[in-house]
Amino acid sequence: MLNLFQHLLIETLKQVQGDEQNRTMKKHFPFFLLLLTAFFSCGQKSTKTSPAPAPAIQYTGGKTYTISCDANKSNTYTLYLPTNYDTTKTFPVIYFFDPHGKASLPIENYKSLSDSLGIIFVGSNATKNGMQWAEASTAANQLFADTKQKLKINGQQIFTCGFSGGARIASNLALQNNNIAAVISCSAGLPPQPSQLRTDLIFVGIAGKEDMNLTEIYDAGQALKNSELKHLINYFDGPHEWPPLETMSEAIQFCLTPYATINETAIDKKIIETEKQQKQFYSEAFVKNDFNWWKNEFKNLEQKIAKTIGDEKFMNIRLKNFLSLVAFSYSNSALNNHRLPEADKFLSIYKLVDPDNAEHAYLPTKYFMMMNNSAEAEKALNEAAALGFSDAERLRAETVFITLQNSEGYKKITGQ
DSSP states (O other), X not given: OOOHHHHHHHHHHHHHHTOGGGHHHHHHHHHHHHHHHXXXXXXXXXXXXXXXXXXXXXXXXXXXXXXXXXXXXEEEEEEEOOTTOOTTSOEEEEEEEOTTSOTHHHHXXXXXXHHHHTOEEEEESSOOTTOOHHHHHHHHHHHHHHHHHHSOEEEEEEEEEEETHHHHHHHHHHHHOTTEEEEEEESOOOOSOGGGSOTTOEEEEEEETTOTTHHHHHHHHHHHTTSSSOEEEEEESSSSSOOOHHXXXXXXXXXXSTTSOOOOOOOOHHHHHHHHHHHHHHHHHHHHSOHHXXXXXXXXXXXXXXXXXXXXXXXXXXXXXXHHHHHHHHHXXXXXXXXXXXXXXXXXXXXXXXXXXXXXXXXXXXXXXXXXXXXXXXXXXXXXXXXXXXXXXXXXXXXXXXXXXTSHHHHHHHTO
């Protein structure tokens, strides 16, 4: 189709052709029109078809990949395929959710199980602690859609697995998605309303015997004891961390064959009740009592750990780890709300109860910057780096730390 400019030119030429005083133009009009046609043709957009899209990537078993979701390139995930992966078949899949978005951690820990059990492992790099639920669920659903398109997944054997805050994501996704057949929840219990869980869902709860969240897993077992929901509650000797290989193997096998008999370690109910009461007491004492009281109380707790054995010893270790968690929460909240005198007290308690935790040095960095004491802030950040703090993304997001960019600690954490 001719555009308006071409149409006007041709109409003008017609007028010239009809003018008796321009016979020369008339004589040469056909040739002139041919040139114009060629000129217009060159000005038209090409009608050639776009080149065919590149063929889909062929993923190979026994290898680890980092992949971006087509719907959101910033949403990445780590993929490990079992060595027997074959595009002519479908395979079960486990989606891992780490509380810090470090997908490679569980996948590297457990990839031998992917090979031996023939399961696809996928880990989210986008979901982590501190996200709003709407943001986390959107990222997870993009992940589900992307892997469904690119991989050969058995739609009847889709499992989620998470640790701590990641476990809460994994469990809550099961409430939204009827395609999820099983959840492995490590160091975090059921959602607030466990009655919402589908009766056809398989639930596995795991916690270390030194884990401050063990009581959540215990409560999950009690809540499900008389339910139709197939479930396994398991404990291992260890702290608040991803379970060891053997424990995870039992969990995955139970998801694959939920009627399998796997022994469940019992925990004394009286121990659990005592622990809950002591946690409540400590939570209230953080606000009521001063640092000197905490020095004496913590000394008494460490003596109990040294003297007790068995379940009672594990309980006291869990209480010590609980104090670290509560100290972090109170310190972080006080800083975020600019309650600096409270933050000073909470941070002192935090360092007392968990001196090897890098967070007890990182948070004071923010405190000292808010107090306009950059010299002490730099010392605190250097200490955090020495203790292993490595969350460069979080550090860069703290605008209050801009003046510390040339410090040794800042450079070490950000890899400069």
